[in-house]
Amino acid sequence: xxxxxxxxxxxxxxxxSKMFNIPADRNATVFFLLLGLAAPFVIPSxxxxxxxxxWLIWTAAALxxxxxxxxAGQLHLGYAAVMAVGAYSAVHAAKFGxxxxxxxxxxxxxxxxIGSLFAFTALRVKGLYLALTTLAMQFVMDWVLTxxxxxxxxxxxxxxxxxxxxxxxxxxxxxxxxxxxxxxCVLVTIFMLNLKRTGLGRAxxxxxxxxxxxxxxxxxxxxxxxVAFAASAFIAGITGALLVATFYFLAAPEQFTVSVxxxxxxxxxxxxxxxxxxxxxxxxxxxxxxxxxxxxxGWLANMLGLELxxxxxxxIPNAAYGALIIIFLxxxxxxxxxxxxxxxxxxxxxxxxQLKK
Amino acid sequence: xxxxxxxxxxxxxxxxxxxxxxxxGGLVAVTGVDLAIQRGEIFGLVGPNGSGKxxxxxxxxxxxxxxxxxxxxxxxxxxxxxxxxVAGMGVARTFQNLALFNGMSVLxxxxxxxxxxxxxxxxxxxxxxxxxxxxxxxxxxxVEEVIxxxxxxxxxxxxxxxxxxxxxxxxxxxxxxVAEPHLLILDEPMAGxxxxxxxxxxxxxxxxRAERGVSVLLIEHHMDVITGIxxxxxxxxxxxxxxxxxxxxVIKDPRVIEAYIGGSHGE
Numbered sequence: 001x002x003x004x005x006x007x008x009x010x011x012x013x014x015x016x017s018k019m020f021n022i023p024a025d026r027n028a029t030v031f032f033l034l035l036g037l038a039a040p041f042v043i044p045s046x047x048x049x050x051x052x053x054x055w056l057i058w059t060a061a062a063l064x065x066x067x068x069x070x071x072a073g074q075l076h077l078g079y080a081a082v083m084a085v086g087a088y089s090a091v092h093a094a095k096f097g098x099x100x101x102x103x104x105x106x107x108x109x110x111x112x113x114i115g116s117l118f119a120f121t122a123l124r125v126k127g128l129y130l131a132l133t134t135l136a137m138q139f140v141m142d143w144v145l146t147x148x149x150x151x152x153x154x155x156x157x158x159x160x161x162x163x164x165x166x167x168x169x170x171x172x173x174x175x176x177x178x179x180x181x182x183x184x185c186v187l188v189t190i191f192m193l194n195l196k197r198t199g200l201g202r203a204x205x206x207x208x209x210x211x212x213x214x215x216x217x218x219x220x221x222x223x224x225x226x227v228a229f230a231a232s233a234f235i236a237g238i239t240g241a242l243l244v245a246t247f248y249f250l251a252a253p254e255q256f257t258v259s260v261x262x263x264x265x266x267x268x269x270x271x272x273x274x275x276x277x278x279x280x281x282x283x284x285x286x287x288x289x290x291x292x293x294x295x296x297x298g299w300l301a302n303m304l305g306l307e308l309x310x311x312x313x314x315x316i317p318n319a320a321y322g323a324l325i326i327i328f329l330x331x332x333x334x335x336x337x338x339x340x341x342x343x344x345x346x347x348x349x350x351x352x353x354q355l356k357k
Numbered sequence: 358x359x360x361x362x363x364x365x366x367x368x369x370x371x372x373x374x375x376x377x378x379x380x381x382g383g384l385v386a387v388t389g390v391d392l393a394i395q396r397g398e399i400f401g402l403v404g405p406n407g408s409g410k411x412x413x414x415x416x417x418x419x420x421x422x423x424x425x426x427x428x429x430x431x432x433x434x435x436x437x438x439x440x441x442x443v444a445g446m447g448v449a450r451t452f453q454n455l456a457l458f459n460g461m462s463v464l465x466x467x468x469x470x471x472x473x474x475x476x477x478x479x480x481x482x483x484x485x486x487x488x489x490x491x492x493x494x495x496x497x498x499x500v501e502e503v504i505x506x507x508x509x510x511x512x513x514x515x516x517x518x519x520x521x522x523x524x525x526x527x528x529x530x531x532x533x534x535v536a537e538p539h540l541l542i543l544d545e546p547m548a549g550x551x552x553x554x555x556x557x558x559x560x561x562x563x564x565x566r567a568e569r570g571v572s573v574l575l576i577e578h579h580m581d582v583i584t585g586i587x588x589x590x591x592x593x594x595x596x597x598x599x600x601x602x603x604x605x606x607v608i609k610d611p612r613v614i615e616a617y618i619g620g621s622h623g624e
Contacts, residue, residue, distance in 0.1 A: 194482050197493070203469070216449070217449075
């Protein structure tokens with residue numbers, strides 16, 4: 001009913017390989033795109049820049065990690081370290097007087113180089129050992145940031161980012177910064193959507209599923225794993241730089257610690273490995289849910305006239321938030337993206353379910 | 358339908374194994390195997406379980422390079438070449454225990470067979486409309502031809518996880534065929550099939566040879582298939598060649614019969 005398949009007939013391979021080959025999907029996407037463009041006029045700027053903007057940036061980050069973990073199937077626990085490389089390189093470049101466009105590019109390339117150099121050594125091991133090696137990368141990066149004043153200014157120091165500017169225009173308004181984050185998130189999403197329908201995406205899935213079968217089809221699995229690490233690091237680097245440029249405004253080592261890596265991984269896993277819309281859901285859940293749960297509990301306590309101690313009040317929402325993650329994963333281990341896909345597939349031909357094969 | 362005749366010794370054999378031996382520690386899985394597959398030939402490889410048939414294919418495709426001996430493809434020495442490079446040289450294979458990629462559609466699985474003709478990359482993916490789409494569509498056309506040939510039209514958009522095993526074997530054959538190989542290695546393509554499915558598969562193999570000119574190395578336990586479609590057969594037992602030649606003679610060879618069903622030891 002909501003996603004009519006009837007009347008959708010592709011008569012060329014070009015039309016069958018469209019990004020959204022069901023009109024209802026395309027229309028929904030256009031609607032949300034317009035909503036995204038209109039957001040600064042609809043949403044109060046406080047909410048826009050403290051909730052929507054970070055959500056979009058973290059979604060871009062989650063999509064980047066999804067590329068390496070969801071598509072290529074390589075567990076990566078050092079993602080925040082890669083973001084840090086991009087953030088610090090870009091901020092230093094911008095401070096040096098490089099225009100921000102190029103500073104972002106430098107950040108992305110620096111991340112890409114370090115990320116793939118790292119992959120060259122890390123990919124000699126597989127599975128859990130790879131996870132541990134990437135974790136080691138995270139700790140090395142933490143150490144470098146806190147112990148090299150030339151980069152981060154030493155521990156507990158922070159690095160002020162120069163005012164963000166594109167094409168020579170300084171961007172300081174809330175709406176302007178929001179559009180930058182929105183634009184980047186859309187670009188990353190388009191890349192991921194293209195990945196889904198090209199040989200690169202198929203090769204990565206092949207490497208993830210059965211590397212021996214991939215090999216006999218001519219897929220060099222080591223090469224494609226490095227490609228996945230490099231592409232993911234490029235996205236991570238620019239995302240890290242934008243996070244600092246549009247949200248934190250200064251770079252500090254605490255923004256890129258191991259807990260951040262785990263958080264992004266949680267976004268990807270709860271959203272669904274290999275699911276693009278799942279990364280949006282996952283980032284929203286991990287990022288916004290603590291605040292929402294807090295509000296709900298505050299409101300409930302008020303309603304019921306409960307006298308909750310500060311201590312209890314601080315811990316209950318955390319527990320509820322943890323429980324929520326567990327419940328979601330129990331209902332659908334493949335993540336929120338799969339949950340969405342189930343509903344979508346159900347509605348695809350509803351109410352003519354008997355047509356389902 | 359024109360039948361492609363084996364060319365005989367006029368040109369270099371498609372595949373030549375010379376004294377191939379492969380050991381795993383102290384276990385000699387294959388030893389002293391010589392074989393030559395001529396262009397357009399369907400070459401059967403038979404032998405009881407554990408006789409080294411799959412090890413030999415793994416030696417050819419580079420998964421377990423031989424410890425001794427040479428392997429030549431179209432006259433070129435490929436001994437010890439990595440599997441993904443062997444694929445690029447025109448060898449395609451299917452696996453005994455199916456190696457399709459779950460979570461992908463039948464179409465995407467078969468499209469992966471075109472990988473060696475596509476060379477995908479990041480830039481191509483990012484600039485899809487200009488760099489990837491023409492290539493994707495051209496390769497899709499090749500894939501659709503094979504889908505048509507193997508009668509997989511009705512399931513092309515289904516997830517490969519959910520289709521029956523007979524069709525999975527056919528999808529795997531399609532994936533191997535779209536690579537346009539010179540040499541197709543089929544590892545028990547009819548295992549677990551009923552008579553009708555077996556006949557279909559045999560017909561597909563013959564047609565693939567006739568229409569696409571591939572040479573086939575076929576591992577199979579069904580002797581009716583071996584005698585029905587193979588031009589030449591090699592029988593292995595405990596890693597050693599026990600008989601080779603034309604199928605009718607090989608299956609009558611007393612050593613082959615003994616290897617398969619056990620001889621009368623009193624003789």
